[in-house]
Amino acid sequence: MRTLRLSKHLPHLLLAAGLLGSASAAGAPGPAPRRAATKPGPPAVRHTFALGKDQFLLDGKPLQMISGELHYPRIPREAWRARLKMAKAMGLNTIGTYVFWNVHEPQPGQYDFTGNNDVAAFVKMAQEEGLWVILRPSPYVCAEWEFGGYPYWLQTVPGLKVRSQEPQYVAAYTRYLQAVGKQLAPLQVGKGGPVLMVQVENEYGSYGADKEYLALNKKLFEQAGFDGLLYTCDPVKDVAAGHLPGLLPAVNGTDKPSQIRQLVNANHGGQGPYYVAEWYPAWFDWWGAPHHTVPAARYTPGLDSVLRAGMSINMYMFHGGTTRGFMNGANFKGDTSHYEPQVSSYDYDAPLDEAGNATAKFRAFRDVIAKYRPKGQPLPPVPAAKPSAVLPPMQLTQSAALLGRLPAPVASQKPLTFENLKQAYGFVLYRTKVAGGGSKMLKIKDLRDYAVVMVNGQRVGTLDRRERQDSLLVALPAGQVQLDILVENLGRVNFGEYLLQNTKGITKTVSLGGQELTGWQQYGLPFDRAPAVAGGGAGALAATSGPALRTAIFAVATPTDTYLDMRPWGKGVVWVNGHNLGRYWAIGPQQTLYVPAEWLRKGTNTITVLELLKPQQTKLTTLDHPILSELRALGAL
Numbered sequence: 001m002r003t004l005r006l007s008k009h010l011p012h013l014l015l016a017a018g019l020l021g022s023a024s025a026a027g028a029p030g031p032a033p034r035r036a037a038t039k040p041g042p043p044a045v046r047h048t049f050a051l052g053k054d055q056f057l058l059d060g061k062p063l064q065m066i067s068g069e070l071h072y073p074r075i076p077r078e079a080w081r082a083r084l085k086m087a088k089a090m091g092l093n094t095i096g097t098y099v100f101w102n103v104h105e106p107q108p109g110q111y112d113f114t115g116n117n118d119v120a121a122f123v124k125m126a127q128e129e130g131l132w133v134i135l136r137p138s139p140y141v142c143a144e145w146e147f148g149g150y151p152y153w154l155q156t157v158p159g160l161k162v163r164s165q166e167p168q169y170v171a172a173y174t175r176y177l178q179a180v181g182k183q184l185a186p187l188q189v190g191k192g193g194p195v196l197m198v199q200v201e202n203e204y205g206s207y208g209a210d211k212e213y214l215a216l217n218k219k220l221f222e223q224a225g226f227d228g229l230l231y232t233c234d235p236v237k238d239v240a241a242g243h244l245p246g247l248l249p250a251v252n253g254t255d256k257p258s259q260i261r262q263l264v265n266a267n268h269g270g271q272g273p274y275y276v277a278e279w280y281p282a283w284f285d286w287w288g289a290p291h292h293t294v295p296a297a298r299y300t301p302g303l304d305s306v307l308r309a310g311m312s313i314n315m316y317m318f319h320g321g322t323t324r325g326f327m328n329g330a331n332f333k334g335d336t337s338h339y340e341p342q343v344s345s346y347d348y349d350a351p352l353d354e355a356g357n358a359t360a361k362f363r364a365f366r367d368v369i370a371k372y373r374p375k376g377q378p379l380p381p382v383p384a385a386k387p388s389a390v391l392p393p394m395q396l397t398q399s400a401a402l403l404g405r406l407p408a409p410v411a412s413q414k415p416l417t418f419e420n421l422k423q424a425y426g427f428v429l430y431r432t433k434v435a436g437g438g439s440k441m442l443k444i445k446d447l448r449d450y451a452v453v454m455v456n457g458q459r460v461g462t463l464d465r466r467e468r469q470d471s472l473l474v475a476l477p478a479g480q481v482q483l484d485i486l487v488e489n490l491g492r493v494n495f496g497e498y499l500l501q502n503t504k505g506i507t508k509t510v511s512l513g514g515q516e517l518t519g520w521q522q523y524g525l526p527f528d529r530a531p532a533v534a535g536g537g538a539g540a541l542a543a544t545s546g547p548a549l550r551t552a553i554f555a556v557a558t559p560t561d562t563y564l565d566m567r568p569w570g571k572g573v574v575w576v577n578g579h580n581l582g583r584y585w586a587i588g589p590q591q592t593l594y595v596p597a598e599w600l601r602k603g604t605n606t607i608t609v610l611e612l613l614k615p616q617q618t619k620l621t622t623l624d625h626p627i628l629s630e631l632r633a634l635g636a637l
Contacts (some may be wrong), residue, residue: 029127029194044192054272067094068318072122075321078598084129089382091369096314099137102151120183127194138202144342146327148494152424177224185225197229205234205242214244233277243267250277255302257309278316282349286340291589291629293349296364307372320346325580326425329494339465341490343590344582357385388561388624396550409521415506426526430485436476440513443471448504449490459545530575548615551608559600562622563592570613591627
């Protein structure tokens with residue numbers, strides 16, 4: 001994703017961003033291989049795709065790519081096709097997508113290309129809808145995605161260094177690319193698929209300048225079967241550092257044709273073609289900061305200028321969707337103590353909103369693109385917006401205290417990180433016994449990232465890495481006291497030098513009254529599946545202030561999009577019918593969780609909430625629209 005370093009946190013800079021395209025004809029992919037019925041379908045149509053002096057050449061004829069980014073894990077698989085149809089309706093002829101290492105190899109050697117992770121099916125579906133594909137399988141994606149797409153377990157290997165020639169990293173990277181190649185290399189345009197180009201690394205110039213490392217990337221991609229056009233992409237100021245001679249240098253974050261020509265020509269033998277790999281029609285959000293929106297009118301002139309210049313472009317994002325589960329990443333300002341975890345909504349103020357509906361920006365961009373359509377090729381009609389509905393209020397009366405549902409612990413003298421425990425995401429409960437009596441200062445060195453502190457099962461306070469909080473004055477009753485610290489991984493940093501400092505949990509020490517605490521029990525709570533809550537009625541949580549699990553059965557007559565209104569709640573996670581919808585946090589700006597119609601059932605449905613701060617909350621209501629721009633002061637919670 002975009003790497004504007006500290007300036008990426010200055011939304012006003014986005015107003016200068018722009019888009020690309022050209023007036024040349026935009027062909028559509030050849031027919032996709034048909035699924036066999038009684039007879040095999042016709043052979044796939046193979047194409048050539050090459051670099052001309054100024055334009056891309058498809059079967060020897062100019063092709064201008066007007067592309068938009070879509071990420072398959074951020075969209076329910078059942079909705080992929082609808083989103084692709086919306087891309088066609090705006091006038092796009094190409095889509096771009098990253099490939100996410102941590103969803104495809106969650107544990108070493110365990111690969112998953114099924115369900116929402118079936119990237120090959122996504123690419124084939126794009127071809128069926130008449131769209132070309134730009135593939136971005138760099139193991140590093142940034143993308144406001146946990147650890148920039150790297151699997152957490154890379155950090156469990158002593159000495160492994162990502163984005164380098166370190167042998168252990170290269171070995172793991174090689175195995176992963178081979179697995180990806182088996183899925184996607186057969187879908188390149190020269191083999192009858194829709195994949196026109198494949199990106200090597202991702203904005204590497206914003207991170208380093210090791211040309212040998214980039215050359216190694218190219219070699220590994222070729223060995224994995226990616227034998228078509230490879231390219232690099234970097235922000236304007238980092239093109240020279242991140243470009244590998246011999247490959248096409250794409251430029252990110254500009255819509256100025258003269259600047260694009262100058263940068264590409266300077267790094268590509270004085271010629272094009274010209275491609276903006278990331279053009280930002282808005283920006284992403286992080287907890288505790290304002291929602292980012294930018295009017296379409298700020299972007300349409302740039303889009304028009306690039307299309308008029310005959311250049312190709314990929315808008316990031318055309319449709320963001322939702323970063324569900326625990327897959328949001330985080331950024332920083334200055335150092336690791338100024339930490340900015342991203343929200344679950346990836347609405348991005350994109351042309352398509354989080355639910356996949358056209359926005360004013362969609363219509364404005366469509367009008368610009370329509371001016372450059374070949375004669376006799378009008379844009380298809382825009383599909384109708386999906387309906388949304390308010391459901392009857394739900395009472396989540398079945399409940400359980402989280403501390404009463406703990407797995408077997410792992411014992412150690414000093415606290416263990418998530419990585420020590422071989423746990424990727426979610427929560428870890430740290431427990432020890434201390435001598436009570438009086439008030440003492442509890443201090444956690446390098447907490448990552450959020451902690452609920454409990455004494456004898458009752459919450460006494462929270463600590464938040466975002467606020468640089470590491471200490472809490474704790475009142476202790478007389479006698480031996482049970483001290484519990486529930487730590488949440490709010491998302492590993494996805495950008496910059498701190499990729500190499502991304503362990504989670506209590507990463508150093510805990511002291512109480514100046515004395516280091518030892519003798520810990522660690523309880524892993526990854527919540528990689530929806531928790532089962534049974535047996536606890538309305539009174540099960542009457543006396544606790546600790547985190548709680550609540551669940552309910554609710555009926556749906558007709559599955560329709562809806563939005564959970566989490567404003568009365570505090571902080572936590574929600575599952576519907578086993579699907580993790582993401583995090584909520586009353587500080588905002590995101591106050592709702594999107595529930596796709598595709599994940600609801602006609603009849604009986606199940607909802608489960610993990611609530612960290614307000615265990616007595618039982619009522620859950622819905623809205624027919626999102627709330628993504630409401631901030632609250634911490635003192636109001």
